[in-house]
Amino acid sequence: MSEKAWTGNKGEWGEAYVLLRLLGEGTVHNADDELYRIDTQYSRIAAIMRQESNGDLLRFSVYSKIPHGSSDALIAVERNRELIATIPALRFKEAADALYETIKGESKATFPSDVQVFLESIGCCQLKAGSSHKADLAARVLDHFTGSIIDKHYSIKSLIGSEPTLANVSRLTFFEYELRGLDEAGYRELESMPMSGGPWLKDKVARAEQLCDAIVFAGVSGEVFGKNLKTCHYRCPQVMAYALLYSYSVKGKRSPDVLHLLQEQDPAGFGPDDLEDYEIAYRKYLWAVLFGMMPSKRWTDNESVDGYLIAKDDGDVLSYQISQRRKFENYLLCHSALDTPARRSSTDGSAMQALGTVIERSGKYYLRLNLQVRFKQEKYKGDHPVSEEADYFLLSTT
Numbered sequence: 001m002s003e004k005a006w007t008g009n010k011g012e013w014g015e016a017y018v019l020l021r022l023l024g025e026g027t028v029h030n031a032d033d034e035l036y037r038i039d040t041q042y043s044r045i046a047a048i049m050r051q052e053s054n055g056d057l058l059r060f061s062v063y064s065k066i067p068h069g070s071s072d073a074l075i076a077v078e079r080n081r082e083l084i085a086t087i088p089a090l091r092f093k094e095a096a097d098a099l100y101e102t103i104k105g106e107s108k109a110t111f112p113s114d115v116q117v118f119l120e121s122i123g124c125c126q127l128k129a130g131s132s133h134k135a136d137l138a139a140r141v142l143d144h145f146t147g148s149i150i151d152k153h154y155s156i157k158s159l160i161g162s163e164p165t166l167a168n169v170s171r172l173t174f175f176e177y178e179l180r181g182l183d184e185a186g187y188r189e190l191e192s193m194p195m196s197g198g199p200w201l202k203d204k205v206a207r208a209e210q211l212c213d214a215i216v217f218a219g220v221s222g223e224v225f226g227k228n229l230k231t232c233h234y235r236c237p238q239v240m241a242y243a244l245l246y247s248y249s250v251k252g253k254r255s256p257d258v259l260h261l262l263q264e265q266d267p268a269g270f271g272p273d274d275l276e277d278y279e280i281a282y283r284k285y286l287w288a289v290l291f292g293m294m295p296s297k298r299w300t301d302n303e304s305v306d307g308y309l310i311a312k313d314d315g316d317v318l319s320y321q322i323s324q325r326r327k328f329e330n331y332l333l334c335h336s337a338l339d340t341p342a343r344r345s346s347t348d349g350s351a352m353q354a355l356g357t358v359i360e361r362s363g364k365y366y367l368r369l370n371l372q373v374r375f376k377q378e379k380y381k382g383d384h385p386v387s388e389e390a391d392y393f394l395l396s397t398t
Helices: 012-027 090-102 114-121 184-192 200-211 223-232 236-247 255-265 275-292 322-334 350-352
Strands: 027-031 037-051 058-062 072-077 084-087 137-143 149-159 166-167 174-180 214-220 307-311 317-321 336-338 356-363 362-368 372-376
Touching: 012 027, 012 037, 012 114, 012 137, 012 317, 027 336, 037 200, 037 322, 058 084, 058 223, 072 166, 072 307, 084 090, 090 114, 114 255, 149 166, 149 322, 166 275, 184 200, 184 356, 184 362, 200 362, 214 223, 214 317, 236 336, 255 275, 255 322, 255 336, 275 322, 307 372, 317 362, 322 336
Parallel strands: 027 317, 149 307
Antiparallel strands: 027 037, 037 058, 037 137, 058 072, 072 084, 137 149, 166 372, 174 214, 174 362, 307 317, 336 372, 356 362
16 A cells, blocks of 8 residues: 555545446446436446556456356456456455445545555556546446447546535635615625524525615626636526525525526526526536536536446446436436535635625625535425426537
């Protein structure tokens, strides 16, 4: 084992988990609309390729004469086309089981040293694959339905853990709103309101609505974050800004309810012919943050991949093909909610110091809110079911 223990968030641990689980099990099943396994739809793993950050190309091949998923199956490990090890598939499964238990455990747990030793023995030098490619993992699979061998590139997302955040707060993810018509007395009142305890931020937003003529989206704090939102959809900055603002008047803040209110009130003024843009942009934002969009790094989308591997909370790893994107978007909408960040959510605390503050600039007053979206294990059961008819992804442009 290297002298330095590996570090990383549990999403990055999830990428290593998927590699180990697929090689240990030998198959990957497709998922239905609710992220349940479809027993009759699966592909057999013939090989997995992974590019390391040091330039090494790893290839893990399952011996063709050994049944996939069998306890006797063997994995041939090659580094830069040179065989470095032949390991029973059962070892990969055992390492995956150990890593899963750690991810499910305490939030501050360290990466298990025995799993790190095993990963290093098969050529891995870090948790995540190298960042030179959009795909997290490349695999050669035998499709059970067609019988054909296909090379596929996947993005990976782990949902292991209790309701992980899909989008975390930072100093770059602030939305600013002009408080039109607010006078100095109103400004002093807002700034004197408590900044902790109970629904303090909800109360402050509600009082701001009472004290001013209108609350209007003015911009985002991070330039790169703003560009990334526009890459998702050209109206995404407005949509997510008003989704964040209006979520404070929606019980539970579930995504379908917030979207319904936006389309009902049309705060961005899109007009009756373009109300679907709220849902289009919101869907694309959820998709982007799930698969790696960060506020500090330019986002160029990941539609060049062939499919998506999802590590579920129960440890199962399932596949969505790119043609099933609409189905998974529906799942995200039904299992997400906007969230009020805790005042100590950011690593340096600077983002939390500004959360909910009202600032004065050039004689105008601005409210600052921060965007956080959380995955919800329980499916949405409210009054505004997600539409499954029109495929907005295919119809829209960015």
